[in-house]
Amino acid sequence: MGFPPRELLELQLRNRADQQDPDWHRRYAVRSGIEGTVCEFAHGHGMRHCRYRGQTKAHLQHVLTAIAVNIERLSKQAPDESAPARPPTAFQNHLDQRGIPRLRSWRAVS
DSSP, rough: OOOOOOOHHHHHHHHHHHHHHHHHHHHHEEEEEEHHHHIIIIIIIITOOOOOHHHHHHHHHHHHHHHHHHHHHHTTTTOOOOOOOOOOOHHHHHHHHHTTOOOTOOOOOO
């Protein structure tokens, strides 16, 4: 059994204390939602390895795969079922907190 250096132990204790904060839980909830999508791409659609060489071709593969995944998700919805309301982005929250009006073309907040 080994003991970590004092600096590492103090860092671990500080991080564990930070994880008790409600703000940390709110930020982590966003991350966990994103990680599910990333996991779906990596494992379900073979995005761990690119078929093509070069940044431009790899980017094109990622964009086309994202489009295909969105089409697949939409095809699983019932025709009369509308998409669930999406929460506002961090940028939209920032604008709302400061009272800055948003363009009508931006996503609607429910």
